[in-house]
Every structure is written in structure tokens, then in C-alpha cells.
Amino acid sequence: MINGAHVILYSHDAExxxxxxxxxLGQPHVDAGGGWLIVKLPPAEIAVxxxxAAQAHELYFLCDDVEGTVRELTARGVEFTEPVTDAGWGLLTRLRLPGGGEVGLYEARHQRATDL
Structure with a gap:
């Protein structure tokens, strides 16, 4: 049966x-050959x-303390494109990748499926 997920981010500057x-972000990785990195993700969950509107897909990294994580990543030079906002179900923001794309970051207030 299914034992993992493989997420693909398309980028204008993949390297x-x-x-x-x-x-x-310090994520462990493997080199699939020729410098093509496959990066390990933390435990994941999916929501539908x-x-x-048009169907789309989004990627959010989860954390236990969004304000602390924003401070730490900002100190490492990460650009956040939105302030932390309260969505009711969690606190969220977005960060810019060097290639120009964005991913979300949020602190969940709901039970996380990653705890199962």
C-alpha cells in the first residue's frame, strides 16, 4: 500500500x-545523481x-511556534511575504523560496494527523 508521498515544486531556480x-531549512537529503537532491520532508498530512474556483495545490510546512520559527528563519535570511495571521484553525504566514515561489508555514490549533 501507500507508504509515502513525493512532492514536486516547480521552480525558476531549482538549484x-x-x-x-x-x-x-536543514532538511536531510539524498543525491539522486548529478546533484539532483531529493529532500526529506517532516511527517506530512493531507487535507482536501x-x-x-480553479483547482490548485499548496504546500505548508508545519511548526509548533510560528512566531519563533519566523524569527529564526528571518535571522537566516528568509523573506516572509505575509505577516502571521490568525485563521482560526491556526496561525499562518508565507515564505519566499530563492526561485521566486512561495510556501506556507503554519502553527495548527487543530489535532495534527502527523501525531497519529
């Missing part, structure tokens, strides 16, 4: 984004939200 995940 810089790989280096960011490896060096700034209804929409009447």
Missing part, C-alpha cells in the same frame, strides 16, 4: 531552492478543501 531546503 537555489534545493540549496535553500538543504542549507537554510472544497472550491468552486
Amino acid at each position: 537555489a531552492d534545493r540549496a535553500f531546503l538543504r542549507d537554510v 478543501h472544497p472550491t468552486d
